[in-house]
Amino acid sequence: MDVRDGIRLDGKVAVVTGAAGEIGTATIQLMALRGARIVAIDRNQDALAKAVATLPANAEAISLVADVTNEDDVEGYVRKAVEAAGTIDIFFNNAGIEGEIAPITHYPIESFRRVLDVNVVGVFLGMKYVLPVMLKNNTGSIINTASVAGLMGSPGVAVYSASKHAVIGLTKSAAIEVTGTNVRINCVCPGLIDSRMLSSIFEGRNPGKQQATATKAIERIPARRLGLTSEVASVVAFLASDEARYVCGASYTVDGGRLTS
Numbered sequence: 001m002d003v004r005d006g007i008r009l010d011g012k013v014a015v016v017t018g019a020a021g022e023i024g025t026a027t028i029q030l031m032a033l034r035g036a037r038i039v040a041i042d043r044n045q046d047a048l049a050k051a052v053a054t055l056p057a058n059a060e061a062i063s064l065v066a067d068v069t070n071e072d073d074v075e076g077y078v079r080k081a082v083e084a085a086g087t088i089d090i091f092f093n094n095a096g097i098e099g100e101i102a103p104i105t106h107y108p109i110e111s112f113r114r115v116l117d118v119n120v121v122g123v124f125l126g127m128k129y130v131l132p133v134m135l136k137n138n139t140g141s142i143i144n145t146a147s148v149a150g151l152m153g154s155p156g157v158a159v160y161s162a163s164k165h166a167v168i169g170l171t172k173s174a175a176i177e178v179t180g181t182n183v184r185i186n187c188v189c190p191g192l193i194d195s196r197m198l199s200s201i202f203e204g205r206n207p208g209k210q211q212a213t214a215t216k217a218i219e220r221i222p223a224r225r226l227g228l229t230s231e232v233a234s235v236v237a238f239l240a241s242d243e244a245r246y247v248c249g250a251s252y253t254v255d256g257g258r259l260t261s
């Protein structure tokens with residue numbers, strides 16, 4: 001199937017943070033192909049320019065450099081998105097970091113604070129400034145990026161796991177706060193996605209043994225393979241669309257069945 005033939009997002013304005021990263025880029029590509037107008041946000045200017053350059057030539061897209069942990073930056077990207085595109089229909093609140101990979105007994109406190117700052121404060125600030133725009137229009141879909149690590153414990157990434165549990169808590173609470181409106185808030189929980197971040201986690205757990213670690217991890221996934229960034233993007237695009245109009249407060253796993261085994 002041509003991805004353009006999937007659920008359409010024609011004319012919808014989609015703001016995506018972490019757009020220069022692997023999942024963010026796959027998502028802006030898919031959403032642009034399905035007709036959305038893209039506002040791509042990242043703190044890494046060069047990588048952001050490269051990501052936006054991969055979009056189809058006829059895509060409507062702007063990019064804004066911002067740090068999601070900085071409240072002025074967040075207020076700024078939301079204001080500029082509305083000034084440039086007129087509104088925000090979809091918000092993929094996705095920027096995140098894995099932080100250090102180490103057991104709790106060796107985990108540096110600075111890294112703990114940094115992971116919470118990006119993964120939790122960043123997601124919170126994004127909702128704080130995007131929600132008023134959506135509530136004013138009485139429509140919109142927010143998708144926060146959590147992780148299967150937000151639904152289970154995981155050695156070496158306890159802090160990352162705690163941060164993603166927090167994203168799920170923020171998502172559920174925000175979903176209740178918008179009761180009675182046409183604004184929906186959900187999160188996506190990717191499993192082991194073939195990506196730089198997963199390689200970094202495998203390398204941190206077992207230095208020099210990435211391949212063996214991956215093979216062992218795949219044995220616990222019913223789909224018997226890692227996921228693709230495009231497969232996360234597909235679920236995000238569904239949650240963003242009107243097809244998901246009765247989906248609110250949900251945590252959608254995209255993990256090949258990992259959580260069931």
Ligand SMILES: NC(=O)c1ccc[n+]([C@@H]2O[C@H](COP(=O)([O-])OP(=O)(O)OC[C@H]3O[C@@H](n4cnc5c(N)ncnc54)[C@H](O)[C@@H]3O)[C@@H](O)[C@H]2O)c1
Pocket residue numbers: 017018019020021022023024041042043044047066067068069094095096097098118122145146147148189190191192193194195196197198
């Ligand atoms: N890759 C996986 O296997 C996986 C699995 C589960 C969840 N996730 C989550 O998916 C999201 C995207 O991950 P990815 O694999 O694309 O990672 P990535 O490292 O490729 O991309 C993350 C992007 O976020 C940006 N970013 C980081 N801190 C920022 C900040 N303070 N302000 C603005 N931008 C910032 C980075 O510059 C980068 O472009 C993250 O929230 C991650 O935790 C990833």
